[in-house]
Every structure is written in C-alpha cells, then in structure tokens.
Amino acid sequence: MRVKVIVEYDGSHYSGWQRQINSDTTVQQTIERCLCKLTGKSITIHGAGRTDAGVHAVGQVFHFDEDSIPADKYASALNSKLPHDIRAISSEAVFDDFHSRFDAKGKKYRYRILNQKRPIVLQRNYAWRVYQDLDIDKMRMAAADLLGEHDFSSFMAARSFVHTSVREIYSIDIEKNREEIIIDVYGNGFLRSMVRIIAGTLVEMGHGQKDYRDMKKIIADKNRLSAGITAPASGLYLMEVEY
Amino acid sequence: MRVKVIVEYDGSHYSGWQRQINSDTTVQQTIERCLCKLTGKSITIHGAGRTDAGVHAVGQVFHFDEDSIPADKYASALNSKLPHDIRAISSEAVFDDFHSRFDAKGKKYRYRILNQKRPIVLQRNYAWRVYQDLDIDKMRMAAADLLGEHDFSSFMAARSFVHTSVREIYSIDIEKNREEIIIDVYGNGFLRSMVRIIAGTLVEMGHGQKDYRDMKKIIADKNRLSAGITAPASGLYLMEVEY
Secondary structure, three states, rough: OOOEEEEEEEEEOOOOOOOEOOOOOHHHHHHHHHHHHHHHHOOOEEEEOOOOOOEEEEEEEEEEOOOOOHHHHHHHHHHOOOOOEEEEEEEEEOOOOOOOOOOOEEEEEEEEEEEEEOOOOOOOOEEEEEEOOOOOOHHHHHHOOOOEEEOOHHOOOOOOOOOOOOEEEEEEEEEEOOEEEEEEEEOOOOOOOHHHHHHHHHHHHHHOOOOOHHHHHHHOOOOOHHHHOOOOOOHHHEEEEEE | OOEEEEEOOOHHOOOOOOOOOOEOOOHHHHHHHHHHHHHHHOOOOEEEEOOOOOOOOEEEEEEEEOOOOOHHHHHHHHOOOOOEEEEEEEEEEEOOOOOOOOOEEEEEEEEEEOOOOOOOOOOOOOOOOEOOOOOOHHHHHHHHOOEEEEEEEEHOOOOOOOOOEEEEEEEEEEEEEEOEEEEEEEEOOOOOHHHHHHHHHHHHHHHHOOHHHHHHHHHHHHOOHOOOOOOOHHHHEEEEEEE
C-alpha cells in the first residue's frame, strides 16, 4: 500500500530534507527513524521537495510503501514519535503509481522578509531582516517579468545539474503589511535555490542596488552572476504541493 | 554611571530572566557573563520584570552601574558577545537613582493565541494553540470587568508572597486576525503569572467552560482556584516598560 503524508516542519534545526551520509539531522532521516520505530522495518520515504538546511515547510508531501498500519492512521502514529518541530498533518492511501515528486503539478513557496532597522530576535529563524528601504512597486513590476515559462538558469544555484532549467511561474504576489513583506511564488517546479535567488534579486531591485527594469535581461543572460544574492534559508517556506 | 538597557529576547531556550543557583541558562546570567567579558568585572544587572521560563520579551529593561564603556555603546558592545536570541536594542546613561523595577510606571504585556484545529509547528514556542472555538465578544466583555484597581489575588500564582496583591489594569484589548488572537494588557504592574492566568481564564470563558459574566465574582473571591488555568509561557511577551 502506498501512503501519502502531508507534513509541516520547522527547518531551523535540520540540515535540510534529504538524507545525507555525513549528517543524521535531516528531516527525511528523522521521519524514517520514526517509521522504523512504528513498523519495525526500514522504510525509505520520497519527498516532493528537497528543502535546504533552515528552510521550513507548511505543506511538504512524501510517500512510502507499507501495510502495517491503516493509511489514515500514520499521521497520528508518526506524531506520537516525531519531535515537536515536525508534525504530520494528514495521511491517506493513494494509487500505487503515485509519486510525490514526479506527479507534482504545482508548488507554492513563500518568502518572508521583515523590512526594519531593528534586529529581529524572535523571528530570526523565520524571516530575512532587510534594513534598507524597499520600494514594493518596483519589486512588483520586476516580479511580473518572471511570469510564464522561461529558462531560469540565472536563478539556479551554481553547480546544479538538471535535465532542463526551463520552469513556468504561474503567479508571484508581493504583499506588504507593516514591516512584513510576503513574496508568494507559484509555479510548476523550481530549480535549486530558485525562490531564494528570486527573493534576493527582488530585494536588490527594491532598494535600488539593481535596476528593476533589468529582470528580462537577467533571465536572458542565463548566467547565475547576473541575478542577485541568494536570500537566507530562514525566510523560505514550502507552502503546498499540488497534484 | 548608571546605564539603562532595553533588550529583546526569545525565551524559548532560557529558564527565565532571573539568576538561579541551579541553572546557568537564565537571561540575566547570560547578559551578566557578556558584561564580564566586556569589562573584566563582575556586574549585577537589575531587570524590570522577572519573566518565567519560555516567556519572551520585546522591551525588557535592565540597569547596572559601570563606567568602562560610554553608556550608549553598551548595546552594540553587548550584541557582539550575546547569543542571537538576545539582542540589546538601546543603551543610555540615566540618573544614579533610576531603578528599572521600582521606577516602572506601567508595563505592557501581550498574550498570543492561535485558535485553530491544526497543530502549530512553526509557532510552537511563540503562541498557545487553542483548538476550541472561541467567542471573542464574550472574552472582551469579561476582560472589561478586569479594568481598574483590584485585589488580583485570584490571578496570582500559588505560593507567591507579595506586599500587596492590588494592581491597576489600564486597558485590555483583544484583537482577532484570522486564527490569531492577541490580548494586550496594560497596567501599573503584574503579579506572578497574572497575565497567563488572565489569558487562561478568558479562553475558558471564550469557549464556554466558564461563564463570561463571572469575572467580577472571580476577582471578589480572592482565590486562585476561582480563576482559570495558567496559559502556557510560550504565548507571553513583555512588550514595554514605561517610566
């Protein structure tokens, strides 16, 4: 039986989602250890998105194959074993050919900025503090140029190897509420660090270090050096995976 | 020279503000160790409010006496030594008879609730998750009965010993924005756990476990058992101390 689980986690204290040989503090390993305690078996889980160290998830999805517990009971069973910074939200049986990553039709990411002079203390793991004044209108105009299908090589972490760097962005919304700026990006898929490089580039355009009219040129360059900095992991949230 | 410092901290990983013999992870000790590193001297600091383990502060105030650094430089000097979950916001010279606690004319506390069925993961250290439906209007009506000067014995942690349990509450505002409920309490001073017991009582009245019309009776009882539960420390923030 194939089981699909939606999971929320605070990435602050993990070295990212994916299992690593030289770290046992990834989210995947933590969940797999709990599944082992529950079932007595070594189970591999497959996540929809490989979030980096410090990145959070509100709606990460993973699947695995196992019959020992009814599918809809895995969420509460897992929560009895998981640390408090990882919670299974729901679990259900799916078709045997369901794949959390390959079947994803869309993903929603959120990038959260606190635009203030004062250092952030309570939010230090949950946002990027930007002290320069940001022009939201310029950021919105630049973001509009990212919409649609493009080769996003300029927004891909260096030393990434992918079959194709073409992705489609369905929408980007930028909302400001007092000092908080939320960038919601929705697309069919994202390259390594893509949302963080988009956020870093938009911030540089918002405070004038880069010209906000240059976004199309940056895309056309297909060169990581043309885009802005990679925004910190702490501000990024995987919100939802659509199937 | 007497120095007044405003400090913000994430209380999640501290056993409260006050120095303790059997714990070295209090906020006071952490700051005192940094002052010792900066000045080479053993300096005692005096805080305005003794926040409990897990309680946060946005505007805690403390003072100390020391001349080795200009008063307005202590904030940045401290921040070079402090862990990231404690930040000095400002420092200034004050009159030699200033006292952070005894001179406080008013204090503002915030209590933060997330009223949702879904477990809280990213906010687990920063709010109280209440899953029962809450009637905000009933909570507001009950809160109005707390205004003014009263003997708040019913809202004082058991085994507290104080000169007087009379305090004055200047205002209580309850705001709801989606699933977030913010209770802002402003008064001339607060007894041990008073804001948390107020929050716990208001929540019990909000979901009907207690009658919202009983607040005056609870005050009159002067009995801790008449009030509601003590809300968790994670939702409480010391926002500001007024002089």
